[in-house]
Amino acid sequence: MATFLFWNLCGRPLEPVLRRLTARHGIDVLMLAECAIPEGAMLNSLNAGGPGTFRRLPPVASQRLDLYSRFDRLCFGPVLKEADHYIIRSLTPPGGIEIVLVMAHLASPIRRDLRARHSRCIGFAQAIRDAEQAAGNDRTVVVGDLNVNPFDDAMLDVRGLNALADSRTVLRKDPRRFGRLQVEEFRLFYNPMWSHFGDAVQPAGTYYYDKSNPEVDPLWNIYDQVLLRPGLLDRFRSKNLKILTTDGLHSLTRSDGTPNGDGFSDHLPIWFQLDLRRRVRHASNESLA
Template structure:
């Protein structure tokens, strides 16, 4: 299953890029944040090719648009809030998977403790969904507006995600007699300058502490799916159909975020 998440930054003229990326990467599940394009135009463009897709109706989460190879009747909504949606979506080999797609608030208006609390609530809602469907085949993806090392991503009471498959094989961690479920987070692999790009979002700051490049757009999976995704199945895209998504300095210029491709095998 080929998936792409992209915060498209409210660009109204984004549909040609989306059409091209679905065609080039054979995207089964296209998930967009801050999408202000004409969805009917995009659906019409795709329907004229072998890549026809369906728009999944929005319920409570209007911040996220989902275009899928599956019909809306094949997708089961579980829970919506203003900042994320949780659904059951078919996978051709694995059966039904639980997906949570996220677009958390901007760092400009949110403190670290708020991210930790929002992450705690999201994790609790995911665990409730997993209990209701009796499955932990779960994928969480989106714009978290946090880096993988931030407290909301790492704390046991938050999303509790780790950078190595070996650590998450046990499935949960016990602290002071309480058990906390875990996620595998492969996005740590994108830090540093071994490969380009150096993240999904670039921010120039005058603060004494700054990263410049951030990995705000991430995909997490439960340990039960850790062998179904690898670093080679994850790409931060810098071009689509030979059209560059970055400027001459290597910074995003179509949207302020770069798209995140990942495959669940």
């Protein structure tokens, strides 16, 4: 199993919390947005607590996202596509298959309205498709603070991220086709974050905001998301994705369940696992099938 953690740190010095989280959950790949912790301090902290040695995988020119991993540098391919708000590269864990890893921190609602964020998702989705073509691989996982909710147009638009809530529907309908004479095809993503809305399982989202007070507002948001292409669905189980509320020592939420942005970050971290082990097919099994 390859184990991932994404967290928007909101610029907070949370190295001790990250050390506990990475050790407690056996994190292999740590992805951070709004991280103001210097590389040296981060590595000292991460490597003091758990097994393996974390190292930073630097981008070429991007500045808003940080990637640390216990996997060898050689497991990561070169950066394929990059912008200030995303980094796309390939990852092949030891003994595993190659995937396309997309990290993102898209424009904030504070700076951009929903329509502008939708437009940005069009370009982001296109960069993902370009990267998949360049890598010759569509086993893609998108991770990050997308600053749109799973139900927003940017996530559902076929020219946007085209991400649906039900994995069986994704497998059945991928790719979505439009037009009769000139058929356009749009690859789908599965968005497991839909299952994390509401209070059936706490917390009710990854980000809570009640200060702008518009009349239509869910208050709880899931801006922090994981999206999977159909080729990875048989390597993912719903139980292997959690929005974390504790580092084992401290609660990351207040008593009302909302993220404790004063003590930690106003976003909650996401933990998930993918079974990326190379599968060996036995000729005897194939002949039986």
